[in-house]
Amino acid sequence: MIVRTLAECENSERKVVSETGTWDSVRMLLKDDKMGFSFHITTIYAGTQTHIHYRNHLESVFCISGEGEIETLADGKVYPIAPGTLYVLDQHDEHLLRGFSEMKMACVFNPPLSGREVHDEHGVYPLDAEAVA
Template sequence: MRSVEEVVGSECDVQWGNGTSRRLVVRADQLGFGLTETYVQPGSESYLRYDNHQEVCYCVSGSGSVETEEGIFEIKPGTLYAPGVGEPHILRSQHGMTLMCVFSPALHGSETHLLTPGVHSSY
């Protein structure tokens, strides 16, 4: 068992570039996947791409959008999105949002993005 409170302030409480990512399940847990509680800060725009992981994100609060080659899609509580491995996407939130994200394979726990406008950051 693990609680968010246990993760806060640890090496798995990561400022990922435009918010925080609390890594609740990491590679060392040896479950074959990882789980994060990710907060996206208000007014942010993040150019992202995951070359080494499949990611699935489920919005639990707030709102935003994700832009892919196929268009711009609104995100609100109850919305799930899953960019393909290596698929560039832009994550935006005007008012902030919280996502629960599953990664396969799991993150080590301390990864962070180097965000540069127009350049898709990956880990």
């Protein structure tokens, strides 16, 4: 059994802060836990916009608190985000994520992240080489 608290993960190498200063991610469950997915609590900072395009991962996101919106770039559709909203990037949707207020999000990634990933210049997380093997 794996048991971790958010507080202990926040005070460890499991907390990753973006170089852009728009978010941080507490990675509570990672690839080396061998569950087939990773689980994160991500904070989107108020007044920010982040370009994201997970070409190598599928992600589902549940908003715990705060408000913002997601805009899919392929069609320009804008979806409001508020507590209780779930959105699923099942088509590797390239998008802009905007935080109007600080948002706390519960995120699940498949394949799982290894732990230190940050978005590249295209909004992409690299695919872990071991996942391809």
